[in-house]
Amino acid sequence: MNASLATGHEKNIEYEKLTFLYGSVPLILLIHSFSLIMFSVLMWQVVDNYSLAIWSSVSAVVLLFRYYHYYVYKGLDDKVRKREARVWLHRYYTYVLISGGVWGSAAFLLFPQTNTLNQMIVVLFIIGLTSTAVGIISAKWYLVISYAFVSFVPLIVKLSIMDSSLYHTLAYIISALAILLLFTGKHFNSVIDISIRTRQEMLETKSTLEELKSRFFALFENAPVGIFYYDSELRVVDGNKNILQIFDIENKERFIGMDLGAVKDGRIKKTLKEVFSGRQGSYSGQYATPFSDEALFVELVTVPLGDQKNSIVGGIGIVRDLTTEVEAKEEAHENAFYDPLTKLPNRTLLMDRLQVTIEQGVRHGYLNALLFLDVDYFKHINDSLGHLVGDKFLQQISKRLIESIRTEDTVARLGGDEFVVLLNNLPSDRKKASEQTYSVAKKLSDVLNRPYEIESHEINTGVSIGIYIFSYEKEDPNDVLRCADAAMYHAKDNGRNRIEFYVPEIDRNLKEFMETEKEMRRALEENQFELYYQPQAVLSSGIVDRVEALIRWNHPQKGLIEPLDFIPVAEKSGLILKLGEWVIEESAKQMSVWLDRYNDFPIRRIAINISPIQFLQQSFIKNFMAVVKKYGLKPENFELELTENVILKDIQSASGKIEALKEMGVTVALDDFGTGYSSLSYLQQLPVSVIKIDRSFITNLEKDKNNEMIVKTILSRVNMTF
Structure with missing residues (x-):
C-alpha cells in the first residue's frame, strides 16, 4: 500500500513537471521565433544565403512542430495527460534537444570566416538562447546537460580549431560559462523540484483535510462550532448550543422554524440552496443577525442532508464565528503598516509608497521630494515631562503634519521623534521643485514651531528638516531615505531648527566621519x-x-x-x-x-x-x-x-x-x-x-x-x- 502511494506521488510530481515545462512552451517559441528572424536578418549579407536559408527553414520547421504538439497537448483532458505524461515528456525533450542542436550547428554552418563582429553575433545568439533555456528547462537536470552539450560543444570546437589565440581564449571562456550554467541549472532544478514537491504535498494535504471535513461535519452535534439543520423549504429544524451563542439567541424555540429564505443577503441564500443541487455551499463574510444588533463576520458551510433513499431533504449548516479573528487580522494589518501611536504609515508602508513614487516619477518625468523631520530636544521633553506627555506631543505633531499637506502626499513616522513627508508630482524643473518643496518645508517648520499645550504644560521646540529631491532616474528607496536623513543631520549639525537640502558634500563628510x-x-x-x-x-x-x-x-x-x-x-x-x-x-x-x-x-x-x-x-x-x-x-x-x-x-x-x-x-x-x-x-x-x-x-x-x-x-x- 505504501509503495503504491509512493508511486502515485511520484507520478503526480512528474505530471507537475510536465505542466511546468509545457507551460513555458509559448515563451520559448516566442523567444526562438524572434531570435530566428533577428539572426537571419543580421546574417543575410554575411554568410552563404543558401546555407542560411536551409538552416532557417529547418529551424522554422522545428518551431512549427513544437507549436503543433503544444496545441495538441493543450487540447487533451487532464486524465489523458497524466496517463501519457511520459510520452509527452519525451517529445518535449526531443524537440528541446533538436532546437539546441540546430542552434549549435550554426557555429559550423553559419560562422563567418573573417568579420569578427559577425562572428560575435553568432556566439552571442548561441550563448543567449542557451542561457535563457537553462532557466526554463531546469525542471529536468539531465535535459540541461544535454541541451548545453548540443548547443555549446559545436561552438567551443569551432573556436578551438581556429588559428587565432583570441578564439582559443573565447573557447575557454565559453567552456567556463557552460560549466557555470550547468551549476546554475542544477540549482534551479533543486528549487523547482522542491517547489513542485512542496506544492504536491500541500495539495494532497488539502485534499485529505477536505475529505475529513466533509466526512465528519454531521458527527459533531456538540462541536465548538455552530451547527443547524434546515428542510427543503429553508426552515430551521434544529441547532446546537454554539449556534445559539453565535447568534445571541436566548432559547432554541426562537431559532427553530426560522425562515432562512427571508435572509436578505443573496450570497447566503445561494449557499443554503446549493445543497439541493447535491453540492456543498460555502460563504465567508458579514452577517446581520435579526436576534442582535451586533454585526458578525462568519464562515458558513452547507452540505446536503439525505434520507434513507439518498434523496436530499435539506441541508446541514456549519457556522464559525470569525469576528474576533477578522478583527485581530485587521489590527495586525494596522500594526504591520501603521504606527500604533500616531496611526501614521510606518517605515514598511512608507518604503512601499516610496518605491511606487520613484517608478511613477521616472515613468512620467516629474520630480518628488522626501522631507526627513526630527524634533529638536525631544528626549529632554520625554525625560523631563514623562512618556505620557511625550506621546501626546507626538500625536499633536502628527495631527499638524496631516493638516498641513496635500491629500496625495504621505506623512509617516519612522519611530521616536522622526517623521517623513513624501511630496509627489512636483514640477520637472529642479529649481521650481526645490522652491515648492522649500515652501512646504517652511510651512511645516512654522506650524510645528507653534507652542503645544499638553497636560497644563506649554512646550516650545523646533524641528530640523532634511530634503532630498529625486526621480530623474530610478533610485533605491533606502538610498532616498538615507540622503534625506543625512540632510536632516546636516541641519542639526548647523544649529538645529533649520531646513537643509541634500548635496553630495554631505555624503563626503559622512564618509570622512565614518572613516575617522x-x-x-x-x-x-x-x-x-x-x-x-x-x-x-x-x-x-x-x-x-x-x-x-x-x-x-x-x-x-x-x-x-x-x-x-x-x-x-x-x-x-x-x-x-x-x-x-x-x-x-x-x-x-x-x-x-x-x-x-x-x-x-x-x-x-x-x-x-x-x-x-x-x-x-x-x-x-x-x-x-x-x-x-x-x-x-x-x-x-x-x-x-x-x-x-x-x-x-x-x-x-x-x-x-x-x-x-x-x-x-x-x-x-x-x-x-x-x-x-x-x-x-x-x-x-x-x-x-x-x-x-x-x-x-x-x-x-x-x-x-x-x-x-x-x-x-x-x-x-x-x-x-x-
Missing part, C-alpha cells in the same frame, strides 16, 4: 593615542605644582593629530566614552608613577579635560573614583575641566555632580568660558572652583575695550559667586 571613526576604533585597539603633560605654574610664586593632560593621536600615516580633528567625531560616534576612560586611566597611572618614584615631587594635581557626554553619564563619578582608588591616589590629585556645553545639555545634573565631586575633594574647572552661548547667570548655578576665560578675550586685552569689559564682568560675577 573606523580609524579611531583601530587606534584605541593599537594604543595610538598619547598623553602629553603641560606644566602649569602659580603666577604669584612661579612654582609648577600641577600639569594638564593633553591627548594627541599619533597616527601611523598622518602623524600627530590635534584633538580638534578627532574629538568631535568621538563625541558623535560615542567613542568619547572609551577615549575618556582611557585618558582618566592613563593620567591616574602616570600620577601614581610620579608620586611613587619621587618623594618630593612638586606636581600634586593633574588636570583632565572631560567631555560633557562622558560627564553626564550616570555612572561617571563611580567609575572615576574607582580609578582613583585603583592607583592609590586622592581626589585632591585631580582637576576635572568641563566646557560650557555641559551647561546647555543638562545644568541640573551637571550642578549636582560638580557639588558631589567638590565634597570628595576633586577640583572642578570651567574651561574656555565665554566661547559658547551660556549666560553669565549660569555661574551662580555651577559650583565650580576654577573659571578659565577663553584666550580670545585675554589676547590684546589692553587694546580691546570690549573684551576688557567682558572679562571684568566675568570676574565680578565670579567674585559674587565665590
